Amino acid sequence: MRxxxxxxxxxxxxxxxxxxTTEQRIRGLLKRGTLxxxxxxxxxxxxxxxxxxxxxxxxxxxxxxVVWGFxxxxxxxxxxxxxxxxxxxxxxxxxxxxxxxNTRVASINGQIxxxxxxxxxxPYTTEKAESLIPEKIFTDHPEWVLCGEMVGPDSPxxxxxxxxxxxxxxxxxxxxxxxxxxxxxxxxxxxxxEEYGIQSTRLxxxxxxxxxxxxxxxxxxxxxxSGREGVVIKDPEMRDPPLKYTSSQSNCDxxxxxxxxxxxxxxxxxxxRVMREAFQSVEWREGPAEIERRALQLGESILKPxxxxxxxxxxxxxxxxxxxxxxxxxxxxxxFKEHLRTLGIDAVFSDPVKIRDEYLIKIQKINHRTNDxxxxxxxxxx
Amino acid sequence: MRxxxxxxxxxxxxxxxxxxTTEQRIRGLLKRGTLxxxxxxxxxxxxxxxxxxxxxxxxxxxxxxVVWGFxxxxxxxxxxxxxxxxxxxxxxxxxxxxxxxNTRVASINGQIxxxxxxxxxxPYTTEKAESLIPEKIFTDHPEWVLCGEMVGPDSPxxxxxxxxxxxxxxxxxxxxxxxxxxxxxxxxxxxxxEEYGIQSTRLxxxxxxxxxxxxxxxxxxxxxxSGREGVVIKDPEMRDPPLKYTSSQSNCDxxxxxxxxxxxxxxxxxxxRVMREAFQSVEWREGPAEIERRALQLGESILKPxxxxxxxxxxxxxxxxxxxxxxxxxxxxxxFKEHLRTLGIDAVFSDPVKIRDEYLIKIQKINHRTNDxxxxxxxxxx
Numbered sequence: 001m002r003x004x005x006x007x008x009x010x011x012x013x014x015x016x017x018x019x020x021t022t023e024q025r026i027r028g029l030l031k032r033g034t035l036x037x038x039x040x041x042x043x044x045x046x047x048x049x050x051x052x053x054x055x056x057x058x059x060x061x062x063x064x065x066v067v068w069g070f071x072x073x074x075x076x077x078x079x080x081x082x083x084x085x086x087x088x089x090x091x092x093x094x095x096x097x098x099x100x101x102n103t104r105v106a107s108i109n110g111q112i113x114x115x116x117x118x119x120x121x122x123p124y125t126t127e128k129a130e131s132l133i134p135e136k137i138f139t140d141h142p143e144w145v146l147c148g149e150m151v152g153p154d155s156p157x158x159x160x161x162x163x164x165x166x167x168x169x170x171x172x173x174x175x176x177x178x179x180x181x182x183x184x185x186x187x188x189x190x191x192x193x194e195e196y197g198i199q200s201t202r203l204x205x206x207x208x209x210x211x212x213x214x215x216x217x218x219x220x221x222x223x224x225x226s227g228r229e230g231v232v233i234k235d236p237e238m239r240d241p242p243l244k245y246t247s248s249q250s251n252c253d254x255x256x257x258x259x260x261x262x263x264x265x266x267x268x269x270x271x272x273r274v275m276r277e278a279f280q281s282v283e284w285r286e287g288p289a290e291i292e293r294r295a296l297q298l299g300e301s302i303l304k305p306x307x308x309x310x311x312x313x314x315x316x317x318x319x320x321x322x323x324x325x326x327x328x329x330x331x332x333x334x335x336f337k338e339h340l341r342t343l344g345i346d347a348v349f350s351d352p353v354k355i356r357d358e359y360l361i362k363i364q365k366i367n368h369r370t371n372d373x374x375x376x377x378x379x380x381x382x
Numbered sequence: 383m384r385x386x387x388x389x390x391x392x393x394x395x396x397x398x399x400x401x402x403t404t405e406q407r408i409r410g411l412l413k414r415g416t417l418x419x420x421x422x423x424x425x426x427x428x429x430x431x432x433x434x435x436x437x438x439x440x441x442x443x444x445x446x447x448v449v450w451g452f453x454x455x456x457x458x459x460x461x462x463x464x465x466x467x468x469x470x471x472x473x474x475x476x477x478x479x480x481x482x483x484n485t486r487v488a489s490i491n492g493q494i495x496x497x498x499x500x501x502x503x504x505p506y507t508t509e510k511a512e513s514l515i516p517e518k519i520f521t522d523h524p525e526w527v528l529c530g531e532m533v534g535p536d537s538p539x540x541x542x543x544x545x546x547x548x549x550x551x552x553x554x555x556x557x558x559x560x561x562x563x564x565x566x567x568x569x570x571x572x573x574x575x576e577e578y579g580i581q582s583t584r585l586x587x588x589x590x591x592x593x594x595x596x597x598x599x600x601x602x603x604x605x606x607x608s609g610r611e612g613v614v615i616k617d618p619e620m621r622d623p624p625l626k627y628t629s630s631q632s633n634c635d636x637x638x639x640x641x642x643x644x645x646x647x648x649x650x651x652x653x654x655r656v657m658r659e660a661f662q663s664v665e666w667r668e669g670p671a672e673i674e675r676r677a678l679q680l681g682e683s684i685l686k687p688x689x690x691x692x693x694x695x696x697x698x699x700x701x702x703x704x705x706x707x708x709x710x711x712x713x714x715x716x717x718f719k720e721h722l723r724t725l726g727i728d729a730v731f732s733d734p735v736k737i738r739d740e741y742l743i744k745i746q747k748i749n750h751r752t753n754d755x756x757x758x759x760x761x762x763x764x
Contacts, residue, residue: 074764075764076764077759077763077764078759078760078762081760081761081762082762082763082764083762084762085761085762085763086762086764243764259656262657262660270652270653271652274641274652274684274685274688275644275688277685278644278685278688278689278692279692279759281685281689282689282692282693282696291685291686291689292678292682294681294685295678295681295682295684295685295686296674296677296678296681297681298680298681298684298685299676299677299678299679299680299681299682299684300674300677300681302656302677302680302681303656303659303660303663303673303676303677303680304673304677306656306657306660307660307663307664307673310660310661310664311664314664377459377460377661378460378463379463379467380460380463380464380465380466380467380468381459381464381467382456382457382458382459382464382468382625
């Protein structure tokens, strides 16, 4: 039976040991709610604290286990100097950064759980992980945490048609150990993926550090042209932390999305993306024609979705994000509805449609702030 | 002699009377620093409080006098519904909104002072006001406050070549009484301007409320084409507060400026201007070609100045804003240097150059945050 931390029936000492810290600190974190319990009876860390990443999850179930939060990957703004100052290695491995949502999959007490970035168990992702990841990997290596990107059209967080995936696919990009958090090297992870038949993110190659920026530019432009996101650049031995770098198309896609729901997203969201465009243009020594092309794309990514949203509200429509999930069990859908409610997301679930052995369920996510703001400006608000 | 409020040698009772409030409230405001003294020995209100606008200035000199803060003018986002809901009048007067800086000029104890929006006495603007505004208006009407825009290339805050002005010109747009704050009507103000030979902002005309948005669109497009800012729409009797509305070119000019010093300006600056573009496009029912033209202009206004700034820093230049002032007395320049320091602006003054009976002084304002941020990204910061 699981223990319920609400009843404080948790072993502070064991948690302190797991997190390599003191009991007093754990008590403080619990008291302030920085470490708090979830409806699924585990504890999550609300924000990063010294040496422990946000989203770290502790399972005070029969055995006490920890899944460390997935560290934020820094972004190269100017690629060439960033590579030079960031890496201490002679070469770097360049892998595709896919556009989906991040999940960490682990086996806790023999039960597979798939965690969101924040550390919540996502029931939908868990059902998908159970069928996409062979159980054997966890019976062979119960101490492993598989980090990957969930990608495809049946994604309730970031639906994408780009990759030619039918429903939802798991792309492994990192394996580390529960206890110490030590990662496998790039080569080891690739081997494991092959051995167990798990899809891995694409490795473009390993390049000498001082030449990598030329190669990455080529890769980024090729990826951008087919609407893909970008790359993650890694120390092959996984000692230096990775860096990410994205295509202009991906920045603009983000802007299109953000400006569709322009009043729901943080202003800094688009500011940072606009900055990336300028630095990429300078680094690539673009001429007037290339800058003009980039400016038009940027301007359109901002203006067109906003105009479309305003027109929609003007014609009496509600601005909703349409996503969908495909589940084997209707119970997963029920649990997922509960999960979205926990996350504070307002969503309307349609009736399930049976397709072969699964149910397709359409979900409308409602972005209230943009709807309300647009309506009030249209009726004369100044 | 002026009284120094630092010594608390001020008459709280008289200030309370001037502001139509209680002595207790004034004491509270002084204690919290919301009402505080300046190096020029008057008091200014740091932020708006119920019924009293930020920038309100109290002069506890021989006679106690108040100059009310200039109220924020609301902006129409969608013109037609905004006019309809905002005004209770049958017609509206449409005047040009000029692109300079706001000042309030008054005579306190027979001494002319020109105040910044925040309520500080600007020594430079005061010198200019003394020569641009005939003293007679204040001997005839010592109770009047003249509100206007200071416009031209010799503006240390917002230099503009657009208007064909040689140095700096004062454009009167509002007159109100010190005591009650009651404004003159639009027609009265025009008459006064003519009588005393003071330049007034241009009145395009007075239009029926339900037709005004058509007229304003024409005016805005005409103004935009010559790089001008926009209009202020007024109740001719000045009972309803005015509304402002600006051209797309002006929004884009603001963006160009903000993105030149992209890390010094608030992110919300950018966001609000982009929103204006989308609503104007929807209200004007623009087709695909017009939207594309607008998107290109928007994208260029954002991207080009950033690229230029990055390149400048890359080539070892410092990003500075070059402005200039033209003064009769070098003492004004000294006082103005002090004034900028009070406002927290880092500026380097060049040696004065004598031109006819005046001195031209170039000023470099330094935007540290953008300089520092660009330098660190260029050297590999992620």
